[in-house]
Amino acid sequence: MSDVLVLDHEATLAALDPHRLMGAVSEALVAVARGLASAPARTAALAPNGLLGAMPGYVPGLGLAAKLVSVFPDPERPGRSSHRGVVVLFDPQDGSPLAVLDAEPITAWRTAASATHSALALAGPGPVVVVGTGAQARAQVALLAVVRPGTPVTVAGRDPQAARTTAALHPEGRAARDIEGAVRESATVYCCTGATRPVVRRAWLAPGAHVSSVGGSHGPELDADTIRDADLFTEWPGAADTQPPSGAHELQGLPVGRRVTLLGSVLAGEAPGRRSPEALTVFKSTGHAALDVAAAHVVHGTVTGRLAQ
Template sequence: MADPAGSGVLVLDREQTRAAAPPDAVLAAVRTALIAVGRGDVSAPPRVAAHSAHGLLGAMPGYVPRLGLSAKLVSVFGAGGADGHGAHRGIVAHFDAETGRPLAVMDAEAITAVRTAATATAAMLALARQDAARFAVIGTGTQARAQIGFIASMESAELVVGARDPGRAERLAAELSRGSATSIEAAVKTADVVFCCTSSRQPVVRRSWLADGAHLSSVGGSDGPEFDAETLRASSLFVEWPGAVTEAPPAGAWELQDTDPADAGLIGDVLDGRHPGRRSATELTLFKSTGHAALDVAAASVAYRQAREHGLGIKVNL
C-alpha cells in the first residue's frame, strides 16, 4: 500500500523502536510472516555476511505480502559488550512496497530481540504441551530479557533463569522482579519449556537434562551449537524456513548441518494447520531459529505503523 504520509524518512532510535513494537502486535505479525514462509509467499534470499577479524556484518532483505518490504543490516560480534555477551547492532530500513521509497529507519537490535522472542513464543504456543507451566530461560543477555518479557505476560507461568554464571542469573531475576535463578542444568531439568538464548559456541543444553514431553526453543548459537546432537536425534524438529537445514551458517543452523531436510517441519505449517505439530504428551519438540528476513519485515511493519500513530521518531530527508 502506498504511503500517504508525504516525503521524508522516519528515524527511530533504540528506545523509540522498542516503544513502537508492542509484543502482542509483533507476535500477531510474526505469525502472519511464518505462515507466509510456509506457503512460499515470501521473497527473501538467504542471509549473506561479510566477515571481519572480530565478527560479521549480515544483510537480510525481505518482502512479505500484507506486511511490506524491509531490509536489515546487522553486525554480530562476540563478547562485544561490557557484560561479555555478544551484540547484534545495526539498522532496519522499511520501504513502501509499491513505490520502493524508504519510509523508516529503526534500531536493528530492538527489532531483532522482539521478533526473535515473538517467533519463539509463537512456536512454543503451537508445540508445547497445553499444561506446560514451568518455563526456563537460558541466558542473561538482550535476547533472554526479551523472551522473559513475553513470558511475563502469561498468566500462571513459573519462570526460572539459568546461566553459566548463576550470580548473573540471580541479578537478572532480581532486576526484573520475575522468577528464580539457578544453574543451566537445574533450570532445564525442572522445565516444561526451555528457551535457550545464548551466544555460546558449545552446547549448553543436553538431552539427558530434558524431561520427556518438554519443548526446547533455541534462538542463539550464531557461532556454534546451543544443544547437543542427542537432543536433535531425540526430538521432533521444527524450523522457520528450509534453509535452516540446507544452508551453511550464518544463514543456516550450526546444529542442523547434517540433518535430512525431510526431518524438519516448518513452524508456519503448524500455525497454518497443515502440519500436526506435537503428536503426544511425551514427545520432545525442538524449534531451532536461525532468524529470517520475513520476521524483520513483520516487526518493522508494526514499528512503522505504531510510530506514525503515536508520533514517535523524527522525519529526515534522505
C-alpha cells in the same frame, strides 16, 4: 528523505507493541511456510572478530524491509555477542524509504515472538526456563511477562546477579541456582545464548520437553543427541538446507530423509505439531528477514498512528 522516520534504540523498542508483534510475526511465519514471502538466504561478510549480515525481505500485507546487522563477541561479557545495526522499511509500491529503525530491539523481540509462538504451539504444560541473561534472554522474559504473566519463569545463567535481574522482568520470575537443574525441572526451555558449544544436553531434558533454541550464531547451542531425538521445527527450510550463517549449526548434515517442519505450517493448521505427550520437540531459529519485516511494520504503524492522533 526528509519524511523518513528515524528511530533510535529507545524509540524503536517503545513502538514494539507486544500483542501486535505476536500477530505480525505469526502472519510472517505463515507466509514463509506458504511460499508467499520473498527473502533470500542471509549473506554475511566475515571480519576477523565477527560478521556483518544482510537480510532483505518482502511479506505481502506487511511490507518490504532490509536489515544490516553486525554480530560480534562482547569483550566485556565473555561468551555473549552483540547484535547492532539498522532495519530500513520501504514502501512496497514505489520503493521509497519509510523508516530507519534500530536493529537490536527488532531482532531481539521478533526472535522472542517466534520462540514464544513455537512454545504455545508445541509445548506441553509445566515449568518454563529461559537459559541466558543477555539482550535476547531479557527480551524473551519481558515478552513472556506480557503474553504469559501468570506462568512462573525461571532464568538460568552463569552470572547469578544477571539471572536475578533478568528474572525480575517477569512478575513470576525467579533465578535458578544452575542451568542443568533448571532444565531438568522444565517442560519448556528457551535457549537464548551466544554459545559456541552446547549449553543444553539431551540427558537433562524431561520426557515431553520443548526447546526453543534461538542462539548459537557462532556455534551449536544444543547437543547432537537432542537433535537426533527431537521432532524438529524451523522458520524456513534453509535452516537445515544452507550452511551458517544462514543455516543452523545444529541442523547441518541431517540424515537423508530426516525432515524439519515449518512452524508457520503448524500455526496455519497445515502440518502436525506435537506427536505425543512424551515427544521431544525442538524449534531451531536462525532468524529470518520476514520477521524483521513484521517487526518493522509494527513499529512504523505504531509511531505513525500516534502521530496521526
